[in-house]
Amino acid sequence: xxxxxxxxxxxxxxxxxxxxxxxxxxxxxxxxxxxxxxxxxxxxxxxxxxxxxxxxxxxxxxxxxxxxxxxxxxxxxxxxxxxxxxxxxxxxxxxx
Amino acid sequence: xxxxxxxxxxxxxxxxxxxxxxxxxxxxxxxxxxxxxxxxxxxxxxxxxxxxxxxxxxxxxxxxxxxxxxxxxxxxxxxxxxxxxxxxxxxxxxxxxxxxxxxxxxxxxxxxxxxxxxxxxxxxxxxxxxxxxxxxxxxxxxxxxxxxxxxxxxxxxxxxxxxxxxxxxxxxxxxxxxxxxxxxxxxxxxxxxxxxxxxxxxxxxxxxxxxxxxxxxxxxxxxxxxxxxxxxxxxxxxxxxxxxxxxxxxxxxxxxxxxxxxxxxxxxxxxxxxxxxxxxxxxxxxxxxxxxxxxxxxxxxxxxxxxxxxxxxxxxxxxxxxxxxxxxxxxxxxxxxxxxxxxxxxxxxxxxxxxxxxxxxxxxxxxxxxxxxxxxxxxxxxxxxxxxxxxxxxxxxxxxxxxxxxxxxxxxxxxxxxxxxxxxxxxxxxxxxxxxxxxxxxxxxxxxxxxxxxxxxxxxxxxxxxxxxxxxxxxxxxxxxxxxxxxxxx
Numbered sequence: 001x002x003x004x005x006x007x008x009x010x011x012x013x014x015x016x017x018x019x020x021x022x023x024x025x026x027x028x029x030x031x032x033x034x035x036x037x038x039x040x041x042x043x044x045x046x047x048x049x050x051x052x053x054x055x056x057x058x059x060x061x062x063x064x065x066x067x068x069x070x071x072x073x074x075x076x077x078x079x080x081x082x083x084x085x086x087x088x089x090x091x092x093x094x095x096x
Numbered sequence: 097x098x099x100x101x102x103x104x105x106x107x108x109x110x111x112x113x114x115x116x117x118x119x120x121x122x123x124x125x126x127x128x129x130x131x132x133x134x135x136x137x138x139x140x141x142x143x144x145x146x147x148x149x150x151x152x153x154x155x156x157x158x159x160x161x162x163x164x165x166x167x168x169x170x171x172x173x174x175x176x177x178x179x180x181x182x183x184x185x186x187x188x189x190x191x192x193x194x195x196x197x198x199x200x201x202x203x204x205x206x207x208x209x210x211x212x213x214x215x216x217x218x219x220x221x222x223x224x225x226x227x228x229x230x231x232x233x234x235x236x237x238x239x240x241x242x243x244x245x246x247x248x249x250x251x252x253x254x255x256x257x258x259x260x261x262x263x264x265x266x267x268x269x270x271x272x273x274x275x276x277x278x279x280x281x282x283x284x285x286x287x288x289x290x291x292x293x294x295x296x297x298x299x300x301x302x303x304x305x306x307x308x309x310x311x312x313x314x315x316x317x318x319x320x321x322x323x324x325x326x327x328x329x330x331x332x333x334x335x336x337x338x339x340x341x342x343x344x345x346x347x348x349x350x351x352x353x354x355x356x357x358x359x360x361x362x363x364x365x366x367x368x369x370x371x372x373x374x375x376x377x378x379x380x381x382x383x384x385x386x387x388x389x390x391x392x393x394x395x396x397x398x399x400x401x402x403x404x405x406x407x408x409x410x411x412x413x414x415x416x417x418x419x420x421x422x423x424x425x426x427x428x429x430x431x432x433x434x435x436x437x438x439x440x441x442x443x444x445x446x447x448x449x450x451x452x453x454x455x456x457x458x459x460x461x462x463x464x465x466x467x468x469x470x471x472x473x474x475x476x477x478x479x480x481x482x483x484x485x486x487x488x489x490x491x492x493x494x495x496x497x498x499x500x501x502x503x504x505x506x507x508x509x510x511x512x513x514x515x516x517x518x519x520x521x522x523x524x525x526x527x528x529x530x531x532x533x534x535x536x537x538x539x540x541x542x543x544x545x546x547x548x549x550x551x552x553x554x555x556x557x558x559x560x561x562x563x564x565x566x567x568x569x570x571x572x573x574x575x576x577x578x579x580x581x582x583x584x585x586x
Contacts, residue, residue: 004461016415016460017422017440018453031454031515032461038516039404042474045481052476053483055306055336056532056557057293062335076199082429089424094436 118170125172138258166212171265180299192447202299211326220254249279256283274525277537281500281550292532293338296331304413317568348561354388359493363399376541406526408475415459500550539576
């Protein structure tokens with residue numbers, strides 16, 4: 001596990017849809033490096049024959065019948081919307 | 097004695113005898129908050145109007161003949177602000193959700209109401225449950241009622257502080273890596289994290305979906321049993337909720353621990369644990385021996401890997417869960433964006449605090465192409481090894497016992513600039529979340545400088561009955577449970 005570079009931090013920020021200031025970019029590069037160095041401890045363990053665990057329950061694939069049921073009324077859904085029009089959420093242009 | 101120092105059964109008797117009304121209880125709660133919360137800042141918003149209206153309704157039902165009253169009838173409650181409550185502002189202590197009013201209840205809120213408790217207020221926390229001190233609240237930090245220079249712990253800092261201040265009969269918190277148990281220990285109250293799947297997560301704003309659980313923070317173990325009874329159970333709205341019968345938790349409080357086999361992990365009782373904390377826990381073990389239990393030292397060899405594994409897994413899950421906060425459907429939308437991507441970036445960057453951003457970045461990195469195997473998958477494999485450590489011990493022991501935290505509460509600002517140091521405070525609590533087991537923190541003493549010490553009891557999956565039984569037996573024998581800060585009057 002190698003150090004994370006400033007450039008990688010900016011790439012990750014873009015993936016996470018975060019806009020970092022210059023100060024933040026420097027601080028997070030430092031913080032992430034400290035955390036990743038700490039996480040490198042896991043390499044001390046030989047896990048070549050260990051199954052990964054994603055959750056500590058044996059519940060799997062819980063489904064329900066594919067039957068229509070009442071859901072939230074549209075006005076409720078739009079109640080917290082920052083902007084809406086014609087019963088739809090409104091956002092700035094997606095395309096140039 | 098505060099009204100909320102009394103036992104539930106005593107309060108219910110007083111209600112039926114008309115010595116007290118639900119309105120009295122709710123007004124006492126609101127008064128406590130108004131008069132004292134400024135010292136500790138445990139509350140984010142009070143629903144005074146809604147709570148008093150609900151109290152009036154309940155008082156009407158109280159005088160009716162043959163009216164069936166819910167288990168927690170009339171009890172004023174505070175809910176951590178990451179629990180969705182219909183028409184009551186829910187912010188997760190984040191600027192991003194500063195204007196969010198849920199249009200429906202979560203299951204825990206619904207069950208609290210069905211049990212006839214009254215939701216009075218929403219409580220302070222670390223933003224989106226990320227933190228161990230309540231210093232990461234997007235609004236203001238909460239303070240430890242025992243000494244306001246110190247943190248109450250986190251992320252359910254508000255829930256624990258409010259409980260120590262007796263603002264409510266009970267509070268609900270959430271626990272992903274220790275967020276109920278650690279603040280309970282720091283504030284000298286009881287905090288229970290149920291087995292993963294025991295309580296529905298529907299309506300709990302998700303941080304790490306494979307680790308989160310809702311649980312009670314109360315003044316004593318009996319109250320925790322009552323609250324768990326009300327909120328536990330399968331829920332079709334949470335596909336990870338367990339279809340396991342809910343036993344009668346109150347009948348488990350027998351006081352009997354004869355023949356109980358307690359395992360104490362040497363990794364959590366030796367080096368790295370403060371002397372005072374170790375001594376308090378060893379004294380507790382002596383107490384339990386005098387009640388007929390036996391204990392031996394055991395080993396959980398992968399303990400030292402639990403914290404890095406936890407931070408990789410929880411941050412990865414969080415990076416996915418927090419992607420929904422994009423400014424489109426709810427939350428505070430940035431007004432300086434000229435296209436959609438800018439909208440996402442600006443809304444999120446303006447709305448999220450530094451710890452939240454740090455963890456989203458860590459999680460995004462750990463899941464990204466080229467790094468997934470080295471970080472996320474590796475952490476999942478280590479998770480398997482930690483679960484195995486527990487399984488091995490439970491083959492020969494009924495419960496595991498050790499300190500809830502390596503030390504007592506730290507000063508506000510002390511760990512602020514060192515994320516790794518802050519993370520290492522979680523060593524005693526995160527293994528339990530990785531394994532999905534039930535665990536409770538119970539007060540077991542005080543440090544020289546007057547701060548509470550908590551011990552943790554861990555049980556087998558869905559064996560909350562044993563965990564509660566042991567905790568209750570210890571609590572009744574040791575006598576720390578009803579202690580509260582001097583300024584908290586009756």
